Amino acid sequence: MKKLRVFVSSVQKELENERIAVLSLINTDPFLNQHCEPILYELEPALPEESVKGCLKSLRSCDIYLVIIWKEYGHLVEGFSITHHEYRCAKEVKMPILVYMKGPAELKRESGTVGFVQEVQKDGFKYKRFGNFLELQNEIRTSLVRLFKEKFRIKPSADENKIAEQTIKATSDFENKTLKRLAWKDLDYKLARRLVASAEQIEPSAITEKELIHKLLIRGLLWTDMDGTYYATAAGITLLATDPSAVFPQCRFLADAYRGTEMDGNPMDHEDITEPLPKAIEKVIAFIERNTRHPIRIVGLNRVRLDEYPTEAIREAMVNAGAHRDYEDRGRKILVEKFSDRIVISSPGLPPPPLTLHKLRSGKYKPCSRNPLLAQCLSFFHRIEERGSGFRRMREAMIDHGLDEPEIDSYTGYFQVIFVGPGDDIDKIHVSAKDVGQVIPPSIEAKLNDRQKKIITHILKEGFVTSGWCVKKLKVVQNTAYRDLTGLIKLDILEQTGKGRSTKYVFKKK
Numbered sequence: 001m002k003k004l005r006v007f008v009s010s011v012q013k014e015l016e017n018e019r020i021a022v023l024s025l026i027n028t029d030p031f032l033n034q035h036c037e038p039i040l041y042e043l044e045p046a047l048p049e050e051s052v053k054g055c056l057k058s059l060r061s062c063d064i065y066l067v068i069i070w071k072e073y074g075h076l077v078e079g080f081s082i083t084h085h086e087y088r089c090a091k092e093v094k095m096p097i098l099v100y101m102k103g104p105a106e107l108k109r110e111s112g113t114v115g116f117v118q119e120v121q122k123d124g125f126k127y128k129r130f131g132n133f134l135e136l137q138n139e140i141r142t143s144l145v146r147l148f149k150e151k152f153r154i155k156p157s158a159d160e161n162k163i164a165e166q167t168i169k170a171t172s173d174f175e176n177k178t179l180k181r182l183a184w185k186d187l188d189y190k191l192a193r194r195l196v197a198s199a200e201q202i203e204p205s206a207i208t209e210k211e212l213i214h215k216l217l218i219r220g221l222l223w224t225d226m227d228g229t230y231y232a233t234a235a236g237i238t239l240l241a242t243d244p245s246a247v248f249p250q251c252r253f254l255a256d257a258y259r260g261t262e263m264d265g266n267p268m269d270h271e272d273i274t275e276p277l278p279k280a281i282e283k284v285i286a287f288i289e290r291n292t293r294h295p296i297r298i299v300g301l302n303r304v305r306l307d308e309y310p311t312e313a314i315r316e317a318m319v320n321a322g323a324h325r326d327y328e329d330r331g332r333k334i335l336v337e338k339f340s341d342r343i344v345i346s347s348p349g350l351p352p353p354p355l356t357l358h359k360l361r362s363g364k365y366k367p368c369s370r371n372p373l374l375a376q377c378l379s380f381f382h383r384i385e386e387r388g389s390g391f392r393r394m395r396e397a398m399i400d401h402g403l404d405e406p407e408i409d410s411y412t413g414y415f416q417v418i419f420v421g422p423g424d425d426i427d428k429i430h431v432s433a434k435d436v437g438q439v440i441p442p443s444i445e446a447k448l449n450d451r452q453k454k455i456i457t458h459i460l461k462e463g464f465v466t467s468g469w470c471v472k473k474l475k476v477v478q479n480t481a482y483r484d485l486t487g488l489i490k491l492d493i494l495e496q497t498g499k500g501r502s503t504k505y506v507f508k509k510k
Helices: 016-028 030-035 048-060 082-092 111-122 133-152 158-170 189-200 209-218 234-240 277-290 311-324 357-362 372-382 390-400 450-462 467-474 478-490
Strands: 004-009 036-039 064-069 097-102 127-130 178-183 222-224 230-233 253-257 269-273 296-299 302-305 334-338 342-348 407-411 414-420 494-497 504-507
Touching: 004 016, 004 048, 004 082, 016 030, 016 036, 016 064, 016 133, 016 178, 016 222, 016 372, 030 036, 030 133, 030 158, 036 209, 048 082, 064 082, 064 111, 064 133, 082 097, 082 111, 097 133, 111 127, 127 133, 133 158, 178 234, 189 209, 189 234, 189 277, 189 372, 209 222, 230 234, 234 277, 234 372, 253 277, 269 277, 277 311, 277 334, 277 372, 296 450, 302 450, 311 334, 311 342, 311 372, 311 390, 311 414, 357 407, 450 467, 450 478, 450 504, 467 478, 478 494, 478 504
Parallel strands: 004 036, 004 064, 064 097, 097 127, 253 334
Antiparallel strands: 178 230, 222 230, 253 269, 296 302, 334 342, 342 414, 407 414, 494 504
């Protein structure tokens, strides 16, 4: 079954935050996202009459009409607001209509709005009242689930309902905020294209700028005011602004690398990272890469460079920190501290209810997110499964690496993930199948004799070999050593450097 199209209608400027909240709900709820997609007709810089024609054309291609009403009636076109025209069009084509009213009954509304509400009541449509984002999202999900069940015979599983309930309760309204701070031209265009291409699973070059803007609008990362200017929402700023901290000072990562096991006033490396969230996470990975050890192991005929900590576990922890932190706390940043024996990642804010440290440690919990839009978009960038246990994946990565599972803790309002390293016992790190890059392909290895394999192993350790070493260590005559070495040259494995007594054999540069 194809996704049903839900047309979201309201006085645009007055209820922009609510419109973004609806997009966030439909895009991140596991059941709704599977069965429907939100459609918004955002006003272009054109005449109101042309806007009405465009709205109604878009509306007629939809399956469900959802309207949110507050105080303002909107611009008049032929005596009625655009929203009112949309409502009458949906009624004319017998489309399911869902109506939501912001504020109490005694709230003073414009006369046009009062007349619109009276018409809705006269037509027999009941509306649901709400006062905040949480109530609106709860009411919309309840209505859509009931509609899907009654009209389309589709209903969510108990697990999907539980996840939705917990996510709505945990969600902050930070990412839905609309600000006139950064316009579309101020964002990282290439990063935006990467996001949409990954989300839609299409080639970046296949996306036109108009399609790109539309996809970002639908995902709640852009909004547009009445003059047609596109601005980034708070989520859009965090993900796509060149420097999100220029608008939100809390959108920074502070990374420190210490020589010992405790903090001191003179870290050996420090970085204040203010890039958009996807790039900031990769910068943290690079910071840890350059400040940790990378032992070399010889495995068969391969020289393997290992990481002190599994990169996938660190990346998972950084994605979690960026997606689930408390962005309303403007005074604190995400902290990354590398000590000689551990890495500590501290994210502002404790887990949102109903999550607790105990549930996270036990692994027995339903995932929910304080910032579901950010969590979803980061899953596209980093190819991490959004729904599921990120902590389970961290534990598995650490154990597979030969290390203890990460510790979960809290400290002065920070949520902490602590990765304990190998310390002085660097040999405890495991070599996994993915670590072993093929220096010698199996098809070539099958052609080698035992002496040639020993020659390759020696070069892996020392970087080169000489014919004299072959004669002495392999106990062969000079001609045999020469045949072994020239055989490896013919197989495109080695090359000769130097002349006479300075002759050496090294791996051929590819």
